[in-house]
Amino acid sequence: xxxxxxxxxxxxxxxxxxxxxxxxxxxxxxxxxxxxxxxxxxxxxxxxxxxxxxxxxxxxxxxxxxxxxxxxxxxxxxxxxxxxxxxxxxxxxxxxxxxxxxxxxxxxxxxxxxxxxxxxxxxxxxxxxxxxxxxxxxxxxxxxxxxxxxxxxxxxxxxxxxxxxxxxxxxxxxxxxxxxxxxxxxxxxxxxxxxxxxxxxxxxxxxxxxxxxxxxxxxxxxxxxxxxxxxxxxxxxxxxxxxxxxxxxxxxxxxxxxxxxxxxxxxxxxxxxxxxxxxxxxx
Amino acid sequence: xxxxxxxxxxxxxxxxxxxxxxxxxxxxxxxxxxxxxxxxxxxxxxxxxxxxxxxxxxxxxxxxxxxxxxxxxxxxxxxxxxxxxxxxxxxxxxxxxxxxxxxxxxxxxxxxxxxxxxxxxxxxxxxxxxxxxxxxxxxxxxxxxxxxxxxxxxxxxxxxxxxxxxxxxxxxxxxxxxxxxxxxxxxxxxxxxxxxxxxxxxxxxxxxxxxxxxxxxxxxxxxxxxxxxxxxxxxxxxxxxxxxxxxxxxxxxxxxxxxxxxxxxxxxxxxxxxxxxxxxxxxxxxxxxxxxxxxxxxxxxxxxxxxxxxxxxxxxxxxxxxxxxxxxxxxxxxxxxxxxxxxxxxxxxxxxxxxxxxxxxxxxxxxxxxxxxxxxxxxxxxxxxxxxxxxxxxxxxxxxxxxxxxxxxxxxxxxxxxxxxxxxxxxxxxxxx
Numbered sequence: 010x011x012x013x014x015x016x017x018x019x020x021x022x023x024x025x026x027x028x029x030x031x032x033x034x035x036x037x038x039x040x041x042x043x044x045x046x047x048x049x050x051x052x053x054x055x056x057x058x059x060x061x062x063x064x065x066x067x068x069x070x071x072x073x074x075x076x077x078x079x080x081x082x083x084x085x086x087x088x089x090x091x092x093x094x095x096x097x098x099x100x101x102x103x104x105x106x107x108x109x110x111x112x113x114x115x116x117x118x119x120x121x122x123x124x125x126x127x128x129x130x131x132x133x134x135x136x137x138x139x140x141x142x143x144x145x146x147x148x149x150x151x152x153x154x155x156x157x158x159x160x161x162x163x164x165x166x167x168x169x170x171x172x173x174x175x176x177x178x179x180x181x182x183x184x185x186x187x188x189x190x191x192x193x194x195x196x197x198x199x200x201x202x203x204x205x206x207x208x209x210x211x212x213x214x215x216x217x218x219x220x221x222x223x224x225x226x227x228x229x230x231x232x233x234x235x236x237x238x239x240x241x242x243x244x245x246x247x248x249x250x251x252x253x254x255x256x257x258x259x260x261x262x263x264x265x266x267x268x269x270x271x272x273x274x275x276x277x278x279x280x281x282x283x284x285x286x287x288x289x290x291x292x
Numbered sequence: 293x294x295x296x297x298x299x300x301x302x303x304x305x306x307x308x309x310x311x312x313x314x315x316x317x318x319x320x321x322x323x324x325x326x327x328x329x330x331x332x333x334x335x336x337x338x339x340x341x342x343x344x345x346x347x348x349x350x351x352x353x354x355x356x357x358x359x360x361x362x363x364x365x366x367x368x369x370x371x372x373x374x375x376x377x378x379x380x381x382x383x384x385x386x387x388x389x390x391x392x393x394x395x396x397x398x399x400x401x402x403x404x405x406x407x408x409x410x411x412x413x414x415x416x417x418x419x420x421x422x423x424x425x426x427x428x429x430x431x432x433x434x435x436x437x438x439x440x441x442x443x444x445x446x447x448x449x450x451x452x453x454x455x456x457x458x459x460x461x462x463x464x465x466x467x468x469x470x471x472x473x474x475x476x477x478x479x480x481x482x483x484x485x486x487x488x489x490x491x492x493x494x495x496x497x498x499x500x501x502x503x504x505x506x507x508x509x510x511x512x513x514x515x516x517x518x519x520x521x522x523x524x525x526x527x528x529x530x531x532x533x534x535x536x537x538x539x540x541x542x543x544x545x546x547x548x549x550x551x552x553x554x555x556x557x558x559x560x561x562x563x564x565x566x567x568x569x570x571x572x573x574x575x576x577x578x579x580x581x582x583x584x585x586x587x588x589x590x591x592x593x594x595x596x597x598x599x600x601x602x603x604x605x606x607x608x609x610x611x612x613x614x615x616x617x618x619x620x621x622x623x624x625x626x627x628x629x630x631x632x633x634x635x636x637x638x639x640x641x642x643x644x645x646x647x648x649x650x651x652x653x654x655x656x657x658x659x660x661x662x663x664x665x666x667x668x669x670x671x672x673x674x675x676x677x678x679x680x681x682x683x684x685x686x687x688x689x690x691x692x693x694x695x696x697x698x699x700x701x702x703x704x705x706x707x708x709x710x711x712x713x714x715x716x717x718x719x720x721x722x723x724x725x
Binding site: 040203 | 329399420442484
């Protein structure tokens with residue numbers, strides 16, 4: 010099986026700061042990480058490779074520093090890394106990104122056919138969940154989104170079976186390869202690579218492609234020019250004005266306190282009591 | 293699979309990076325192993341960068357290193373509860389083409405340094421912890437064991453740059469564990485403020501920075517000092533005291549820091565800032581006495597792991613980088629001469645340290661830790677007495693100046709007696725000699 014895993018280097022959202030004066034996101038000095046969902050897809054891909062043989066290629070589009078993420082992915086055990094980097098890619102939205110990535114995957118397929126493409130469900134900086142399906146559409150791959158686990162792979166029949174999270178349940182889906190899978194959290198966590206893997210990763214050459222090398226003929230479809238999405242405004246949400254209320258408990262029984270608190274809550278939020286009652290009946 | 297390198301460096305702080313960089317630049321095969329997710333992710337310092345030590349390793353570092361502000365003004369304050377007395381030195385001569393001291397943010401700086409190490413040709417692996425040393429049949433150190441699968445790796449020499457706790461050396465019996473009276477626990481916060489606010493508040497230009505070192509009532513009787521450094525868009529503020537004192541006084545470090553921040557001389561400097569980071573770190577302050585055996589068959593210790601900190605002058609990272617460089621030069625020299633990296637060859641490392649400011653300065657201040665530890669009144673009585681003296685002399689209240697001078701003298705005598713005062717002068721002079 011030849012598998013491509015698309016990853017993205019994102020700012021660690023746990024450590025992001027909004028500039029107090031300009032209200033813009035301060036990226037400088039904010040540590041970058043591999044998008045967490047991408048690590049679940051990388052682990053799924055590595056596990057499938059370990060089972061059936063073949064190769065795992067990690068692919069990312071980003072600035073030259075995204076090489077760090079690729080090296081890290083190699084350290085987890087990926088076989089090859091490709092970095093798409095070009096000033097033409099700057100400012101890409103999901104349409105332009107999926108175009109660039111799918112073109113690069115098609116280019117990789119010229120060397121050896123690609124059986125599966127894995128992506129994270131979404132990135133934590135864009136939160137759109139559009140790039141995976143975009144790649145699938147452009148390459149004509151079957152698509153399995155919101156996957157929590159790969160149940161099985163029948164290499165002879167070229168069929169994959171997965172669990173997909175859906176509202177109120179789990180769908181078990183089977184489809185033919187080639188396929189594009191986006192992974193959710195909750196599947197197996199990324200493995201800890203061996204020291205030899207890590208040494209290999211530190212030494213490995215990273216394949217760097219600019220637009221032309223990736224086989225992109227029309228750079229008008231890349232970057233800002235190829236992106237119809239316009240960000241109109243970025244702002245930090247204001248902290249809520251309401252303050253927490255202290256409940257006086259001295260000399261009162263638990264039940265009394267609870268009943269009073271509920272009564273005060275229902276009085277403040279008239280719809281809440283009905284909603285809760287309805288949910289209780291449904292449950 | 294077993295791999296063999298000329299040298300393994302444990303840790304990617306200033307000393308480890310200096311060693312790995314110099315070794316790789318000289319064309320040796322180097323493996324550097326860092327436990328953090330990236331270099332700097334676990335490293336904490338005030339932080340001041342002393343340019344000279346780095347310049348001797350990377351002469352043109354100013355071109356791309358992430359530097360915050362170069363320091364043009366140094367303030368030394370003795371605090372009582374109400375205010376401070378002290379000295380400032382500010383000079384336009386610090387606005388030179390190649391400034392001498394900078395504030396830096398270690399998470400960024402160490403990452404930059406680590407990239408330089410990789411560019412120089414060293415192999416650097418992160419998120420990997422060295423658990424122990426591997427020895428050959430003759431007892432010579434010949435590699436390290438890591439916490440990863442298939443994690444043994446071999447080298448002619450292992451340079452331990454794993455920081456103040458020196459866990460690798462301690463676990464291997466090459467060094468005793470650090471003692472509470474030999475380390476200070478420092479805590480610091482990063483307070484963010486707009487660039488122009490910092491500049492107007494400290495009366496400095498765009499690239500200029502100020503350092504405040506303070507001692508006195510703020511350490512509530514313990515041996516320790518506090519600091520405030522200006523970064524580009526933030527202020528690092530912190531305080532550190534000996535771990536043994538914290539244990540004895542049963543005081544929380546955060547309590548001290550809160551007190552320092554609330555001090556009338558400090559509070560206005562931090563007004564309106566937003567705290568975004570909180571960090572703590574141990575600082576080796578045991579001086580020469582705490583320095584362990586520095587080399588042996590196939591191993592050397594550098595930086596904080598070797599307890600190389602000049603506490604009196606708040607220097608550490610420069611001693612670290614210099615020791616890393618000297619360790620590397622020792623290996624390079626031996627390799628050129630085809631000598632085995634035994635204790636006999638590596639003794640040149642200690643000789644080089646003795647010729648440099650690293651051991652010279654530690655030797656100069658060898659008595660200081662004991663003097664300060666045994667004379668806590670340097671941190672309590674004197675700041676109070678000097679502040680009181682200034683107060684007495686400056687307040688105009690109809691009392692004549694001779695009487696005021698008498699009051700000041702009496703206050704000193706009441707607190708320390710003449711013999712005590714003479715003893716203190718003698719002790720400090722001896723410790724400083």
